[in-house]
Amino acid sequence: xxxxxxxxxxxxxxxxxxxTFDLRLxxxxxxxxxxxxxxxxxxxxxxxxxxxxxxxxxxxxxxxAFDIRLxxxxRNLHLEHSKFMRTLDTGFTLNLEVxxxxxxxxxxxxxxxxxxxxxxxxxxxxxxLSTLTLGPCPNLEFLSIYQCRNLEEFNMAECPILKYxxxxxxxxRILDLRLVPNLIELxxxxxxxxxxLHLPNRCINLxxxxxxxxxxxxxxxxxxxxxxxxxxxxxxKLVELRAPIGWLKNLVFLDLTGCLGFKLxxxxxxxxxSGRVSESRGVHPLAKLAFKLKRCTFHPxxxxxxxxxxxxHEEDLRSLTTSLEKLISEGPCACTKLETFSRSIxxxxx
Numbered sequence: 001x002x003x004x005x006x007x008x009x010x011x012x013x014x015x016x017x018x019x020t021f022d023l024r025l026x027x028x029x030x031x032x033x034x035x036x037x038x039x040x041x042x043x044x045x046x047x048x049x050x051x052x053x054x055x056x057x058x059x060x061x062x063x064x065a066f067d068i069r070l071x072x073x074x075r076n077l078h079l080e081h082s083k084f085m086r087t088l089d090t091g092f093t094l095n096l097e098v099x100x101x102x103x104x105x106x107x108x109x110x111x112x113x114x115x116x117x118x119x120x121x122x123x124x125x126x127x128x129l130s131t132l133t134l135g136p137c138p139n140l141e142f143l144s145i146y147q148c149r150n151l152e153e154f155n156m157a158e159c160p161i162l163k164y165x166x167x168x169x170x171x172x173r174i175l176d177l178r179l180v181p182n183l184i185e186l187x188x189x190x191x192x193x194x195x196x197l198h199l200p201n202r203c204i205n206l207x208x209x210x211x212x213x214x215x216x217x218x219x220x221x222x223x224x225x226x227x228x229x230x231x232x233x234x235x236x237k238l239v240e241l242r243a244p245i246g247w248l249k250n251l252v253f254l255d256l257t258g259c260l261g262f263k264l265x266x267x268x269x270x271x272x273x274s275g276r277v278s279e280s281r282g283v284h285p286l287a288k289l290a291f292k293l294k295r296c297t298f299h300p301x302x303x304x305x306x307x308x309x310x311x312x313h314e315e316d317l318r319s320l321t322t323s324l325e326k327l328i329s330e331g332p333c334a335c336t337k338l339e340t341f342s343r344s345i346x347x348x349x350x
Contacts, residue, residue: 014059023050033057058082068093075118079104087111094118102126115157116140124148131155137162145170156180163205174198188213199223211235221247234258241328248321256291261334264306265291267324269317287311287320291327296334304334309345320345 003025010031023029030052055076062084068074069092076098077090085104089111090096097118101107102125110129115136122134125146131153132145140159144166145151151170158179167175168189174196177183181200185208188197194213199206203223210231211219219235221227221243229252232238238259248254256265269287292306311317323344330337 023053028052031055034059034061077101097121099123127151134159143167170194184208186210190214190216213238218242226250229253231255232259239332243325243329245325248325249318251321254324256328260328261294261332261337263292263294263304267291285310285312286314286317289320289324293334293337298333299335302335304338307341 005026006028008026008029011026011029012033014033023032026032027050029050031054033055034057050071051073053071053074056071056074057076057078059080059082061079061082068077068088068090072092073095074093075095077093077096078098078100079085079088080100080102082104083106086106087109088101088104088107090099091111091113094113094116095118096116098121099119100121100123101110102123104127106128108128108130110124110127110132112133113135117138119137119140121142122137122140123142123144123146124132125144125148127148128150129148130150132148132151133155134157136157137159138161140162142164143159143162145154146166146168148170151172154170154172154175156176156179161182162180163182163184165177165180165183165185166187168187169191171193172190173193175188175190175194176198177186178198178200181202183200183203183206186206187208187210188194189211190213193215195215195217197211197213197216197219199220201223204226206224206227208229208231209224209227210229212232212234214234215237216235217237218240219232219238219242221230221241225244225247227247228250231253232241233255234257236258241260251267252269254265254267256262267287267289270285287310289309289311290307293304295304296302309320311320323341326344327337327341330340
C-alpha cells in the first residue's frame with residue numbers, strides 16, 4: 001500500500017506476506033484484521049490517533065510500539081500470539097465491548113479502566129499476569145480466564161448481569177464471586193491452590209456448577225436453589241457439602257466422583273416426566289444412579305459394593321432423591337452411609 005487510502009474502511013490482511021504495516025496510510029480505517037496466516041511475526045506501526053478504528057484483530061504481531069491509547073473508540077480488540085508486549089493498557093479505550101488476549105507469552109501486566117460500561121465479553125488465555133483487577137462492568141455477560149498460571153490475585157467489582165464464568169488453571173487461593181448475583185453457569189478448574197469459593201448470598205439463576213478443585217474443602221449450595229447440573233468430579237479434599245433439605249429435587253445431573261467419600265458417583269435424570277408404558281418401547285427410565293464408596297477408614301476390611309439403580313416411577317424418584325440426600329450428608333463412616341442408604345431405598349422394577 002504505497003499511498004494513503006483515506007476512504008478505506010475495512011481491511012483483511014490475514015494471508016498477506018507483509019512484514020510491516022503503517023496505519024498512517026489508512027486514517028479512516030474502521031476494521032483491521034492482520035497476521036492470522038503468517039508464519040513469521042509482523043510489525044505494526046501506530047504513530048497517530050486512529051479515531052475511527054472500531055475493530056482490531058491481530059495475530060502473531062511484534063508489538064514493541066503498540067499503544068492502545070491511540071485507538072480511543074475501539075470496540076473489539078483481539079490479540080493472539082503476539083510477542084514483546086509486556087504491558088497492555090486499555091484504560092483509555094472506554095468503549096470496548098469485546099476484549100480477547102490469548103497466548104501473549106510476554107504479557108505481565110494488564111491495566112484496565114476503572115469502569116467499562118459497554119464491555120460484554122472478556123477472554124484472557126495463557127498470559128503471565130500475577131494480579132488482575134476488574135472494575136464495574138454493568139453489561140459484562142461472559143468472562144473466561146484460562147491457563148494464567150501466575151495469577152495469584154483476582155479482584156472483581158460488581159458485574160450485575162454476568163452470566164457465564166469459565167476459569168481454568170490459575171494460581172488463586174480465593175475466588176470471590178459475591179458481586180456476581182445473576183450467574184447462570186460457573187466452570188472452575190483449579191488443580192493447585194484454590195481453597196475458598198464464595199458465591200453470592202442469593203444465586204437463584206445458577207443452573208450449572210462444574211468444579212474440579214483439588215484443595216476445596218467446603219461448598220455451600222444454600223444460595224443456589226435452582227441448580228440443575230452439579231459436577232464436583234475429583235474435588236478430593238471436599239469433606240462438607242452444605243445444602244438445604246430437598247436440594248436434589250431440581251438436579252438433572254450430579255457427579256461426586258472422587259469426593260465426599262465416593263470412589264464413583266453419577267446421578268443422571270434421563271427423563272423429566274413420570275414413566276409411561278409404550279407398546280413399542282416399554283417404560284421410559286426416569287433416572288440412573290451409579291455409585292461406589294471408598295474403603296471405610298473405620299472398617300477397612302469391609303467390602304464396598306457398587307450400586308447401579310434405574311428408576312422408572314415418579315414416586316420412586318422422590319424416594320431416591322431423599323435417600324441420596326441422606327447418603328451424601330451422612331458422617332465419615334462409609335459403612336454407616338451404606339447401611340442408611342440400604343434401609344431407606346425402595347425402588348420398584350419396571
